Amino acid sequence: DTGVSQDPRHKITKRGQNVTFRCDPISEHNRLYWYRQTLGQGPEFLTYFQNEAQLEKSRLLSDRFSAERPKGSFSTLEIQRTEQGDSAMYLCASSLRQGKNIQYFGAGTRLSVL
Amino acid sequence: ELKVEQNPLFLSMQEGKNYTIYCNYSTTSDRLYWYRQDPGKSLESLFVLLSNGAVKQEGRLMASLDTKARLSTLHITAAVHDLSATYFCAGDAGGTSYGKLTFGQGTILTVHP
DSSP: OOOOEEEOSEEEEOTTOOEEEEEEOOTTOOEEEEEEEOTTSOOEEEEEEETTEEEEEOTTOOTTEEEEOGGGSOEEEEEOSOOGGGOEEEEEEEEOSSTTOOOEEOOOEEEEEO | OOOEEEEOSEEEEETTOOEEEEEEESSOOSEEEEEEEOTTSOEEEEEEEOSTTOEEEETTEEEEEETTTTEEEEEEOSOOGGGOEEEEEEEEOOGGGTTOEEEOOOEEEEEEO
């Protein structure tokens, strides 16, 4: 068990470009979550999956954001036509949907939009 | 919609002292979590509190839950420098949103000699 891994750790892009982040959850976890964290704030929920099904999307997630989890394994989060307001840390977490349902977080991808 | 508020947001403590971080939430929360975040690092799970009156302890940290008051506390006993970090509480509203966590703003704890 190597924990939740995210790639890349840092991404710098120009406004208007598309970016894609990847998250590999803990292998036996059936739930996968995406959060966004800005400086000095707590993480904000974006979306989550149970296996390959996307169960809920936050109102924060505009049409420019899309997430997938093909085959219920890794997940990708794509942001199209990035804006400066998208600059944040994007965190992925996974859990086993039973019992305490503790979410284990990855180290995050820091996005800077210039 | 579940809202979570922490106070204080900043806490500067002397080593050896005790203090409490408070976490208030607005509506029924299925369970309450505490996480720790070190600068530049990810969130580390500390405690999960499942029912009214639940108390969990690990080392110098003790967390409790009062569902009637919609309040959770994180008590720090005899603080040491290694406890310096940001602490978050998070609620899970349960029901159809089971698993969706709502986080507080975080409490930045600094322990100095």
